[in-house]
Amino acid sequence: MAFTHAAYATPGAVSTPRPVDPQAQSAPSSIRLSYGQSIVKFPGARDVKSRLSLVCASASSSEASGSLNNAAPIGTEPTRRGRPKSSDPSTTTKAVKKKAEGKPVVDSTASDADESHIKAVQSQNGKPVPAVHLFEYEEGGPWPCSVSILPHLHDVAESLADYVAQISEESIKHRGFFTIVLSGGSLVKALHRLAEEPYSKKIDWAKWYVFWADERMVPISHADSNYNHAKAEFLSKVPIPQENLITIDDWDVCSAAAHGYENRLKELTKAHKVLHTTNVNHHKYPRFDLVLLGIGPDGHIASLFPNTLQLAETRRWVVPITKSPKPPARRISLTLPCINAAAHVAFVVIGSSKAEVLQRVFERPALPGALPAQLVRPKHGELTWFVDKAAAARLSIEHYSDPKMFPSVDWSSLKETKANTSS
């Protein structure tokens, strides 16, 4: 096993999440949640600014795609409020490439033949040295999102159809195209309503470009293919030109497929400006109009799984995965910064089997990397959750303003976040 590391140094390095209702500012009593079309708006539960250091003991890049089960936050000292004190930029992810004697150097941009995109170790004297990679939440403080809790799958489908149709219309009006990213799994079922009236008639399907957040390394005709699944459930029922379905052509070698898909996206940013780009932390990423995500029982999104180095990617748009815990093992996935560069990101979460993970995402602190869904924080975009009643069963939204359950609502930083968002 390539990775070894110390256990978590201190659970206090991660603050307790603070989901709150902005509307409760004047009357922070309980939030009444009525199921149906009501939308509960509150900042996300991920008020965490913490760093997680992953120590790679081996220089073998082929092992860099393995998972890291025990990782220690280093240099993070809990403050009185439970937040890590250190935010010294010289020790953050952005600055991790420091070269000092005996200090490890992480090159997260390297790619190689054995399908790993992260070269973990270099050394001054030729001997392997441990390398450190840092995960970090982009922002501390409350993270605004909208949560729509609906009774059943068909209500989710209706609400989602309205939402997608509206973003499609706005995007086509402003840019002439609509770029939508699909994931695999059950979310595609919820899209069927779009193929029916009135949506089917009013959407300008010729302007749609469809991408995949992740794809399994199988031919597109294979039952496991996310493209195939989306085609059967939704795409075959609407008149999107086949050439606007941006599929993964090469399914032999993960690293080649990841590069190929990334290049395809880059071409679309140049040729017809189908895709716009935006800068995130000084790197260019595509700005999709909408990314739709499902969530796995372990909190994975797309094919980004808990405690894997792919989560720490800071430059690539697409990465290979060779050891996915969810079969099939070989996949490619958009990276977190790529997802977070989108104008809109929406989760679709349906069924009682998602109740536990949804509760963990909203109400439990996790170290960065342990719950990838908590790392979805669109930098200059909007985050929305479409959840059915069964999946929401374990959420205790009515207690979100109770300081005993969800401590210390920081109203001033909430105002700041809202102001920034609206500017």
Ligand SMILES: O=C(O)[C@H](O)[C@@H](O)[C@H](O)[C@H](O)COP(=O)(O)O
């Ligand atoms: O290709 C995949 O496996 C997916 O893109 C994956 O991220 C999926 O969206 C979730 O695992 C949820 O899937 P379910 O909704 O089917 O549980």
